[in-house]
Amino acid sequence: MTPSDAPDSRWSDLDRPPLNAAALRHALVRPGALWTSLEVVQETGSTNSDLAARAASLPEGAVLVAEEQTAGRGRLDRSWTAPSRSGLFFSVLLKPGPGVPMERWGWLPLLTGVAAATGLSRAGGVDTALKWPNDLLVTVDGEERKAGGILAERAGEDAVVVGIGLNVSLRADELPVPAAGSLALAGAVSTDRDTLLRAVLRSLEQWYVDWREAGGDPAASRLQETYTAGCATLGRSVRAELPGDRSLTGEAVAVDGDGRLVLATEEGVREPVAAGDIVHLRPAAS
Template sequence: MTENKLDVLALREQLVAPNGPYLALDVVETTGSTNADLLGAAAEGAADRTVLIAEQQTAGRGRRSRTWASPAGSGVYLSVLVRPTTVPPGRLGTLSMVAGLALIHAARETAGVDAVLKWPNDLLVGTDRAKAAGILSEVGPGQATVVGVGLNVTALPPGAEPGPGGLPVGSFTDAGATVTDRNEIAASFLRAFAEMEAAWRLSDGDIVRSGVITGYREACGTIGQRVRAELPDGTALTGVAVDVDADGQLLIKLDDGTPKAVSAGDVVHLKAD
């Protein structure tokens, strides 16, 4: 089995009960969106901790209906369905932070890549802090939540669309990864996500009690940066990102000194004046 092909039997052996934390794991050659597929499966009663991985996505998507390039054999495109029924609905969005920490684990510990998180849902790698991964968390029926990850392992073809603010597109390979086997990277992410999600769930989604906020602050490259926050209503705020609070909001000290908590939007890291 080459590193350019996902091995569903090996992944199941490592990750699916009784040997692992998941109840089901499938790999498909191609699909529109693993998130869309699992949301549909959730409505039909799919089990808690179900994983779907695609070799290729034809309609991969990110936040705010953006597309996510998912060429065959070059990345890890997966979604996890969880049913955290004891977690208050208002805390479900912090699952993206859990996924972010699992990505940091896969990047740093498995692939040997210098990586940080950009609030709210991007993984930046290498000295140029290029975007190598994104996270999309969506809530379905009965609090079923699907957390999707698109991760570039090998370099994307020329012409890949940059992120907000012209954020360059990158990959683990571009950042000098010591491991580029997609099976290893997918398994590393999924193991870390399962462990962290279990602690998060046991703490009723409280990112302070679960320890998620501590890890996130350490990994967040946005804290301390001068930023522009582009809000969903079309307005923008400029200032210095000073922290992430107990609800997962980004705290910004605006240029006029006013503190502001941002719960949603695109954040652009600005170069120093």
């Protein structure tokens, strides 16, 4: 990891200024808060991998942010790359503790999606929808585009590292694939990364603390209700590409108490999907 506090390259790209690590720590790391440390590095392979490697020696609430990731990962080990300072690439260390049954830890990526969408709406003025289980969608020129993703990974017996990658100022000619988007392309009122990161982390703290105090209960913490309201997958015809080269097509009708996506198939069967890639198909003509 390369520290980013070095002043020699601070204004190398005036359109993409560096994050202000000291100001972020001052705003977010305080007595009694969830966030216990915040480190910004210039470049690393993967913030998830780095934080997971140090999880045993760190308290809950450690935050690691990279100005650039050279080996960022999405689900199924897909790569995630973007120009330096063009987005937010960070991971947080969470230790839900014995008060939250382990079977409810699967809600953490969905919780993070709700928190990110809420924070981005407040600070960026951009409507962010959730694609089950872990994509952040924005609208660009009338089309749904993926602007971000979430990856949650176990780190030892008692910890989870949750990573977020979000395209902020990415321009059209920088998009890795045509289906990608960014907050800037979606017309965000602010692309100030310091402001956006503070908003997302504050939102994540609020949602996580409420969920943990409710024993991880997605109904009591209002997480299930809020996720359902913001999920662009529900009500759509979708294809679920499942492990073992299987696929399942149907209408996404619910997110159940375990965070699984429930599909209603043409055979009249409701099948929960716990893991897999979801493809939004064109809705059937009404």
